[in-house]
Amino acid sequence: xxxxxxxxxxxxxxxxxxxHTTAAPGFxxxxxxxxxxxxxxxxxxxxxxxLMFLVCIICICAKCCCKSxxxxxxxxxxxxxxxxxxxxxxxxxxxxGSDDAGYGSAKNRxxxxxxxxxxxxxxxxxxxxxxxxxxxxxxGTSDPYVKVYITPNKSKTFETKVYRKTLNPVFNEHFTxxxxxxxxxxxTIVMKVFDFDRFSKHDIIGELxxxxxxxxxxxxxxxxxxxxxxxxxxxxxxxxxxxxLRYVPTTNKxxxxxxxxxxxxxxxxxxxSDPYVKVxxxLDKKKWKRKKTSVKKSTLNPYFNESFTFDVxxxxxQRVHLMISVWDHDKLSRNxxxxxxxxxxxxxGNQLRHWADMLSxxxxxxxxxxxxxxxxxxxxxxDLKHTVRIPFINKNF
Ligand SMILES: *[C@@H]1O[C@H](CO)[C@@H](O)[C@H](O)[C@H]1NC(C)=O
Ligand SMILES: *[C@@H]1O[C@H](CO)[C@@H](O)[C@H](O)[C@H]1NC(C)=O
Ligand SMILES: *[C@@H]1O[C@H](CO)[C@@H](O)[C@H](O)[C@H]1NC(C)=O
Ligand SMILES: [Ca+2]
Numbered sequence: 001x002x003x004x005x006x007x008x009x010x011x012x013x014x015x016x017x018x019x020h021t022t023a024a025p026g027f028x029x030x031x032x033x034x035x036x037x038x039x040x041x042x043x044x045x046x047x048x049x050x051l052m053f054l055v056c057i058i059c060i061c062a063k064c065c066c067k068s069x070x071x072x073x074x075x076x077x078x079x080x081x082x083x084x085x086x087x088x089x090x091x092x093x094x095x096x097g098s099d100d101a102g103y104g105s106a107k108n109r110x111x112x113x114x115x116x117x118x119x120x121x122x123x124x125x126x127x128x129x130x131x132x133x134x135x136x137x138x139x140g141t142s143d144p145y146v147k148v149y150i151t152p153n154k155s156k157t158f159e160t161k162v163y164r165k166t167l168n169p170v171f172n173e174h175f176t177x178x179x180x181x182x183x184x185x186x187x188t189i190v191m192k193v194f195d196f197d198r199f200s201k202h203d204i205i206g207e208l209x210x211x212x213x214x215x216x217x218x219x220x221x222x223x224x225x226x227x228x229x230x231x232x233x234x235x236x237x238x239x240x241x242x243x244x245l246r247y248v249p250t251t252n253k254x255x256x257x258x259x260x261x262x263x264x265x266x267x268x269x270x271x272x273s274d275p276y277v278k279v280x281x282x283l284d285k286k287k288w289k290r291k292k293t294s295v296k297k298s299t300l301n302p303y304f305n306e307s308f309t310f311d312v313x314x315x316x317x318q319r320v321h322l323m324i325s326v327w328d329h330d331k332l333s334r335n336x337x338x339x340x341x342x343x344x345x346x347x348x349g350n351q352l353r354h355w356a357d358m359l360s361x362x363x364x365x366x367x368x369x370x371x372x373x374x375x376x377x378x379x380x381x382x383d384l385k386h387t388v389r390i391p392f393i394n395k396n397f
Contacts, residue, residue: 107229108132108134108226109133109134109193109205109206109226109227109228109229110130110131110132110133110134110167110193110205110206110226110227111130111131111132111224111225111226111227112127112129112130112146112191112193112208112224112225112227113128113129113130113131113222113223113224114126114127114128114191114208114222114223114225115128115220115221115222115223116189116210116212116215116220116221117217117220117221118184118212118215118217121178121179121180121181122176122177122178122179123150123176123177123179123184123189123212124174124175124176124177125148125158125174125175125176125177125189125191126172126173126174126222127146127148127160127171127172127173127174127175127191128170128171128172128222129168129169129170129171129172130144130146130168130169130171130193130227131167131168131224132167132168133167133168133169133193133205133206133227134167134205134206135167136195136203136205137165137195137197139165141165141166141167142165142166142167142195142205143162143163143164143165143166143195143196143197144162144163144166144167144169144193144194144195144196144205145159145160145161145162145163145169145171145193145194145196146159146160146171146191146192146193146194147159147190147191147192147194148175148189148190148191148192149189149190150177150179150187150188150189150190150212151187151188151190151237152186152187152188152237153183153187153237154237154265154266155266155271155300156177156266156271157266158175160173161173162196184212184213185212185213186213187211187212187213188209188210188211188212189208189209189210189212190207190208190209191207191208191209191210192204192206192207192230193205193206193207193227204230205227206227206228206229206230207227207228207229207230207231208225208227208228209228209231237263237265238264238265238326238338238339238371238372238373238374239261239262239263239264239265239300239326239338239339239371239372240261240262240263240369240370240371240372241258241260241261241277241324241326241341241369241370241372242259242260242261242367242368242369242370243256243257243258243259243324243367243368243370244256244257244259244365244366244367244368245322245343245354245355245357245358245365245366245367246358246363246364246365246366247312247317247358247359247362247363248362248363249314249317249362252311252312252313252314253309253310253311253312254281254309254310254311254312254317254322255307255308255309255310255365256279256307256308256309256310256322256324257305257306257307257308257365257367258277258279258293258304258305258306258307258308258324259303259304259305259367260301260302260303260304260305261275261277261301261302261304261326262300262301263300263301264299264300264301264302264326264338264372265300265338265339266300267328267330267336267338268328268330270298272298272299272300273298273299273300273328273338274295274296274297274298274299274328274329274330275295275296275299275300275302275326275327275328275329275338276292276293276294276295276296276326276327276329277292277293277304277306277324277325277326277327278290278291278292278323278324278325278326278327279291279292279293279308279322279323279324280322280323280325281310281312281320281321281322281323282320282321282323283316283319283320284319285321285382288320289310291308293306294306295329317359318345319345320344321342321343321344321347321382322342322343322344322355323340323341323342324340324341324342324343324370325337325338325339325340325341325375326338326339326340326372337375338372339372339373339374339375340372340373340375340378341370341371341372341373341378342378342382343355350368350370350371351370353368354366354368354370
């Protein structure tokens with residue numbers, strides 16, 4: 001049994017020297033031996049510490065990434081705001097509260113340099129240049145041009161050329177309006193700066209409205225002025241239309257006679273229009289029947305005297321909208337709407353009165369004049385009705 005012990009010792013010593021040759025693990029081994037814990041416990045604690053460290057790093061990284069993503073996202077949002085909220089300025093980009101982006105009354109839309117001169121019954125308007133216009137396009141620029149006209153008698157509208165991709169266009173164009181002193185005294189000149197877009201509605205950047213009655217015409221006026229927020233519903237005169245309505249309940253016939261129109265807004269370059277009238281019926285807000293008059297060439301005061309008859313039952317007459325719209329016929333381009341109105345049981349004011357007069361005077365034609373309203377105004381009114389309206393429930397009559 002004895003000789004085996006030194007042998008065993010001998011086997012132990014080479015073992016220890018072997019462990020000494022690889023110094024670092026030996027050192028760690030010794031260190032681990034000094035800790036009064038079993039090896040598995042030490043390894044577990046170590047693993048937990050490493051794991052927690054990794055989790056921390058991942059969290060920090062994730063936060064950083066999210067922040068930079070949000071930053072990237074925010075930029076296009078602001079640009080869309082810029083386009084949507086017409087002319088909201090770079091200052092709203094700087095202000096961090098995104099909530100007040102839509103307000104901010106002192107919005108910077110840019111400036112316009114214009115001149116005005118009145119001599120020998122002629123008003124000459126110079127559209128010189130604009131500066132620091134709001135960028136309306138995604139590219140960060142605009143394609144500006146200016147429209148100019150006089151209200152309330154909007155017989156002529158002029159526009160400058162379009163200047164591509166610039167916020168500081170130099171127009172240098174002059175336009176002349178024939179107008180006598182008395183009318184000038186009552187008139188307002190409107191200069192509107194638009195951004196041209198080939199495929200969508202041109203956005204308005206801003207406008208200037210100047211009352212001509214308060215200007216001293218002894219001098220030529222030349223001024224830089226800040227563009228203002230465009231007025232929501234144009235108070236320009238679109239024209240008036242006269243038509244008669246007749247409803248015969250026993251035969252279920254609704255007859256509309258388009259009689260005449262006057263003072264229509266001119267849509268063509270020559271200061272005239274080629275008007276015609278569309279008569280449309282909508283039942284429960286859905287397009288139902290439509291007819292139109294002939295086109296009257298080159299006139300702002302057309303006489304039609306054209307009659308249209310529709311079959312409408314007494315039950316349906318409570319639910320219809322009668323839409324009367326005046327259009328300018330264009331041979332070469334799309335026809336432009338001059339203005340419209342709608343009548344029906346949920347119409348308002350003059351239009352409701354006319355409709356009610358028709359219903360309370362069966363078999364008798366009732367004629368009335370109406371002021372045309374802008375397409376936008378009528379459509380937004382009807383849209384409002386759309387959203388307010390309770391869905392139609394099919395009742396058993
Ligand atoms: C509007 O202007 C045209 C042309 O300048 C003129 O003939 C017409 O009498 C004016 N209408 C009104 C209502 O002032
Ligand atoms: C212009 O309007 C003012 C009142 O606003 C009036 O007193 C003046 O006589 C008018 N001038 C002309 C030429 O019509
Ligand atoms: C209008 O048309 C009706 C029939 O379509 C006709 O009887 C009437 O005389 C016309 N009115 C005028 C003023 O032309
Ligand atoms: Ca554009």
